[in-house]
Amino acid sequence: MSEIVIYEDGQISLNVSLEDESVWLSQKQMADLFHKNVRTINEHIINIFKEGELEKKAVIRNFRITADDGKRYLTNLYNLDVVISVGYRVKSKEGTKFRIWATKVLKDYLLKGYALNQKILNRQKITELNKTLNLIKNSINQANLIQSKGFIEIISKYAKSWALLQGYDTQSLKEMAQTNINNFILDYNEAKKAIDEFKKELIKKGEASNLFGQEKADELKGNILNIYQTFQGLELLPSVEQKAANLLYYIVKGHPFIDGNKRIGAYLFILFLDKNKILYKNDNELKINDNALASLTILIATSKPESKDIIIKLILNILYDGESDDKI
Structure with a gap:
């Protein structure tokens, strides 16, 4: 109207x-x-x-x-x-008067509408942040002290990336830059080989049994195929970060293995980022450290299915460093 x-x-x-x-x-x-x-x-x-x-x-x-x-x-x-x-x-002089008036009305209308949209987006981001903090708060109750430290690191980075602390930075409304160049394509056989090597190392340390990494009905293959799905020739998850985030979520939440789902999910997540050359920031610092990764894995494992979108955004925020060159 x-x-x-x-x-x-x-x-x-x-x-x-x-x-x-x-x-x-x-x-x-x-x-x-x-x-x-x-x-x-x-x-x-x-x-x-x-x-x-x-x-x-x-x-x-x-x-x-x-x-x-x-x-x-x-x-x-x-x-x-x-x-x-x-x-x-x-x-007509009357036409000129009207044009001047209409241009001013439109300018006021657009500025007012822009300000309103900013407020709406602000509320949406705050709501999203609050949902994320609630997820993390609930998961902290199930974590030990070290993992809780990881949650604090997640909260700090997530809040900073949305620029919602002490004000609101309008630039944060832009989509987070993500990497479009795939330096590495994960296939099922390579993933299985990597998991077997990981298993051997854990068994040597006495941290895993033979049940570790035993797949249930080719579910891992389905998880990997899911991150490379296309529709009408276009990838549904076009960026490396989106693929990595969903891969971690699918494995931890979907339980494709009899034992070791959280550890394998975190391991393949790091392997995928490293092979695609986005595990480190430009200053060679890890984008996600051990504490944060452990806490993030617990967060996924204990979350409800309807929280998936929030969790994926959280992972993307953690991976975003705003420095890479091959971004969208």
Whole structure:
């Protein structure tokens, strides 16, 4: 529904429709505005379209207007581009006045709308942050002291990346840059080989049994295929970070192994990032340290399925360093 604003210049008063970043007038209103008859206005509009100055579809809308008889009728209204074009053709001072007024109204309208959108987005981000903090708070109860330290690191980095502490940085509304260049494609056989090597090392240390890494019904293969899914030739998870985040989530939450799901998920997550050359920041510092990774893994394991989107965003925030060159 369009907003109505009133235009007055001492001689005329018009109820002007305001919608889709423009003002809209009927031919009758333009006739009143320019002190011309409707037939003259109609002729100018016909010539505007005939000469290709404006395109009909872009500048005409049907609105329900209340007539003098109190009934509402569908009426063609024309946007500011048409009003200005007609105004130049009739060379009307009244048209110039209206154009100046309309431009100011639109500027105020857009700025007000922008400010409102910023507030809405601000609330959305705060809500999202609160959901994440609640997830982490619930998981802390199941963690030991070292893992709790990892949660604190996650909270700090997540909050900083959204710029929601001590104010709101509008630049954070932009999508987080992510890596589009795949330096490494994980396949099932390579993943199994890596898990076997990992298992051998853990068994040597007495930290795993033969049940570790035993797959249930090719579920790992399905997890790997999921991160490379396409639709109409386009990847559903186009960035390396999205693939890594979902791979970690699928393995930890989906339990494709009889034993060792959390450790294997974290291991393949780190392997995937390293092979794709995004495990480290430009200063060679790890993007995610041991404590944070352990805590993140517990968070995934103890979360509810409906929290998946929040968790994926959390992982993407942790991986985002804002420094890489091959970003979108």
